[in-house]
Amino acid sequence: VLRPVTQRTHETTPLLDRVRWPAGFVFECHGAIIGVRSSSRSVLGALRRVLPPDARISSARPIDSHYSIVVRHDRARPNEPLYVAYERRRRIGAGRDVDAVVATLEGAVHLAVALHARTMLFVHAGVVGWRGGAIVIPGRTHTGKSSLVAALLRAGATYYSDEYALFDGAGRVHAFPKSLGIRDAGGTSRPVSPVSFGATTGDVPLPLHTVIATSYTARASWRPVAMSGGETVLALFDNTVAAQRRPADAIRTLSIAVTGARALRGVRGDAARIAERILDRCSEPSL
Amino acid sequence: MLHPDASAPKSRQVGLVIEQVGDETIVYDHKTKQAHSLNRTASIVWRNCDGHHSISQLADIVRADTGVDADVSIVHYALDRLSSAQLLEDDASEKADGVTRRDVLRRMAAAGVATIAIPAVLSIAAPTPAMAASGSGGQNNQGQNKNTQGQNQNP
Numbered sequence: 001v002l003r004p005v006t007q008r009t010h011e012t013t014p015l016l017d018r019v020r021w022p023a024g025f026v027f028e029c030h031g032a033i034i035g036v037r038s039s040s041r042s043v044l045g046a047l048r049r050v051l052p053p054d055a056r057i058s059s060a061r062p063i064d065s066h067y068s069i070v071v072r073h074d075r076a077r078p079n080e081p082l083y084v085a086y087e088r089r090r091r092i093g094a095g096r097d098v099d100a101v102v103a104t105l106e107g108a109v110h111l112a113v114a115l116h117a118r119t120m121l122f123v124h125a126g127v128v129g130w131r132g133g134a135i136v137i138p139g140r141t142h143t144g145k146s147s148l149v150a151a152l153l154r155a156g157a158t159y160y161s162d163e164y165a166l167f168d169g170a171g172r173v174h175a176f177p178k179s180l181g182i183r184d185a186g187g188t189s190r191p192v193s194p195v196s197f198g199a200t201t202g203d204v205p206l207p208l209h210t211v212i213a214t215s216y217t218a219r220a221s222w223r224p225v226a227m228s229g230g231e232t233v234l235a236l237f238d239n240t241v242a243a244q245r246r247p248a249d250a251i252r253t254l255s256i257a258v259t260g261a262r263a264l265r266g267v268r269g270d271a272a273r274i275a276e277r278i279l280d281r282c283s284e285p286s287l
Numbered sequence: 288m289l290h291p292d293a294s295a296p297k298s299r300q301v302g303l304v305i306e307q308v309g310d311e312t313i314v315y316d317h318k319t320k321q322a323h324s325l326n327r328t329a330s331i332v333w334r335n336c337d338g339h340h341s342i343s344q345l346a347d348i349v350r351a352d353t354g355v356d357a358d359v360s361i362v363h364y365a366l367d368r369l370s371s372a373q374l375l376e377d378d379a380s381e382k383a384d385g386v387t388r389r390d391v392l393r394r395m396a397a398a399g400v401a402t403i404a405i406p407a408v409l410s411i412a413a414p415t416p417a418m419a420a421s422g423s424g425g426q427n428n429q430g431q432n433k434n435t436q437g438q439n440q441n442p
Contacts, residue, residue, distance in 0.1 A: 115416045124420050141420070230311035230324030234411050237322050241420055243413040247315045248304045251322065255306040255313055 016089055019070055027051060028058035030166070031118030034109060035066035043069055043083070046098050050106040052113050053177050064116035067109055069101065087112075110163065110178075114241035120166040120174060121246070121253045124239040127160035127173055128152045129202040130282050133209025134173035136165045138239040144216030144271065146180050146189075150197055151271035155279055158202040159194035164241075171257030172205040210282045211235060211263035222274040224264035229255075232263040296345075296366055297338035297376040314374060320413045323372050328353060329406035332365040333374060342366075355404040364391045365406035372408050 023044040024037030029052050036047055047069065068086040083101040084094040085108075093104035114122035126137040126145035135152065139145050146162045153159055161176040168174060179191035194201055213227065213235045227235065233254045237243055240250045264281075268274050304315040312330040314323045325333055331352050332345055340348065342362050349357040364387075369375050391405055 111416060111420050114420065140418075228311060228324070228326070229308035230313055230326065231409060233306075233308055233313050234322055234324050234409060238411050238414055239419050240414070241416045243322075243419060244320060244415060247317070247320075247322070247413060251304050251306050251313055251315045255308050258308060 016068065016070070016086065019068075021068070023047065026058050026060065026063060027055040028060055029055040029113045029117070030120040032113045032116035033058065033060045033063045034112055034116070035063045036068075036105075036109065037066065038069045038071065040069075040071040040081075043071060043098060043102075046102045047105075049102055050109045052110050053175070055113075065112045067105055067112075069105065111241065114164055115245060117166075117242070120168060121250055122176075122241045123165045123167065123236050123254075124163070124241065125165040125236075126162045127165045127175070128157035129160055129204075129206050130157045130209065130279055132206065133282070134160065134165070134206040135210045135212060135278070135282055136173060136208060136236070137212045137214065138165070138236050139213070139215060140239065144214075144268070146182055147216070148212070148214070148268070148271040148275070150180060150182060150192075151275035152279065153194055153197035153199035154272070155275040157199065157279065159197075159199045160202050160206075165236075167208075167253050167257050168205060169253060169256075171208060171253060171259070173208055173257070174205045175202050177201045177203075208257045208261040210278075211258070211261060212278060213263065213265035214268045216269070216271070217267040218269065220267040220269045222266060222268045222277065224266035227263035227265050229258050229261075229263075231265075232258045232261065235263065235265070295338050295341050296336045298333050298336040298369070299374050299376055303374075314372075315413070316373065319373055321372070321410050322413060323374065324409040325369075326407040328355075328357075328361065328404050329365050329368060329408050332362055332406060333369055336366075336369070336375060338376075353404055357404070358394065360391055360394050361404070361406060368406055368408040372410050374408075 019039045021037040021039060023041045024035065026033060026035045036050060038044060038047055050067070066088060070084045070086070072082040072084065074082065080096045082094060082096055083098050085092050085101050085105045087108050092108055093101055095101050123138055124140065126149035128135050128149055135157065137145050137148055149162045159177060160173065162180045163178060164176045166174040166176050177194070179193055181189040182192045183189050211227070211232050233251070236254045237250055243250055302317045306313040310327040310330065312325040312333065314325065316323070328349060331349050335345055335348050342359050345362045346357050346359045349355065349361060366375065
């Protein structure tokens with residue numbers, strides 16, 4: 001179980017300078033160069049799970065950021081090592097469940113890629129493909145993106161992402177097809193393959209067809225209103241990871257992307273009840 | 288109210304990223320780290336705030352470009368919204384003599400003008416990376432930042 005985020009997790013430590021790093025790699029993903037390393041070879045296999053879609057091992061330098069897992073053994077619990085994860089020198093999590101620590105590291109690594117990517121603009125959003133266009137659902141964590149994406153997949157859409165929409169310079173949407181993170185009743189996110197929803201994964205960049213700005217509210221009725229192009233740009237910009245780092249690129253890319261697209265906003269209730277209505281609406285020709 | 292010809296407001300241009308989306312204008316302000324969406328009427332007023340056009344001339348331009356029977360109160364209201372968003376060189380909001388949205392609505396309703404012509408400036412703060420990828424930060428129920436400027440949307 002990961003240590004909850006506390007003041008202590010933000011401490012830096014000089015101990016990292018004395019650690020040896022027998023396992024590690026550098027990868028490139030959409031122009032971001034990220035290093036990952038561990039103090040023990042035993043976790044190298046687990047570390048590879050942090051690689052995002054489209055990543056490739058690289059010798060490029062300099063790196064934009066690096067991540068580490070230190071494996072500590074103590075006498076009291078010799079068979080249960082403690083795994084401590086760092087972003088650069090900042091401790092971001094710790095625990096004796098290596099999978100849980102790697103999951104924390106994975107989220108941080110993907111966020112670093114989203115921030116440092118040079119060839120794509122990363123917008124925090126769920127994405128499905130439908131009839132040659134992308135349906136993008138921007139929103140923060142806990143707004144119900146993944147459950148709506150899953151419902152749209154069950155209704156026949158193609159899977160693109162439940163974490164980030166990737167926009168290229170022409171405004172087309174690319175896939176970021178890691179497993180969906182579906183929360184159980186206790187709120188714990190579990191990776192689920194899109195195949196389990198009967199969906200295929202798209203690999204062709206799509207023009208933006210529809211933006212759905214929504215969040216889950218119990219028993220809410222879906223009565224969306226149309227958003228203008230300007231409102232749509234702001235809705236996407238509000239979820240753009242590099243909004244402060246690359247604002248000009250972001251505004252330009254999103255302005256191109258929304259041209260010809262439509263957008264709806266409104267609260268929703270049960271995702272399964274509105275998925276087919278959304279797809280029906282998205283079956284109408286683009287603007 | 289200020290005499291219609293007593294002022295020639297000027298829009299800020301330095302430190303801004305400006306994009307057109309249809310007849311709306313998207314502006315990112317490097318100084319305030321805010322993004323703004325100006326609707327058609329606000330865009331027309333802002334684009335023509337060149338320090339030479341008087342307020343009554345701006346009203347003429349709005350009338351010509353939109354076909355709406357606009358008077359100076361619409362321009363004053365637009366200047367108030369633009370000033371709140373820090374998109375004007377001078378603080379025009381004081382000069383606007385407190386024209387409220389209700390004032391503009393009442394005058395436009397009396398003139399039979401559609402409310403969609405009311406100037407609107409929607410503003411959000413650029414999110415930090417952590418905000419954009421998490422549940423932190425003030426959000427409305429559509430997962431957006433709460434606007435920090437005088438947002439005014441059509442009813």
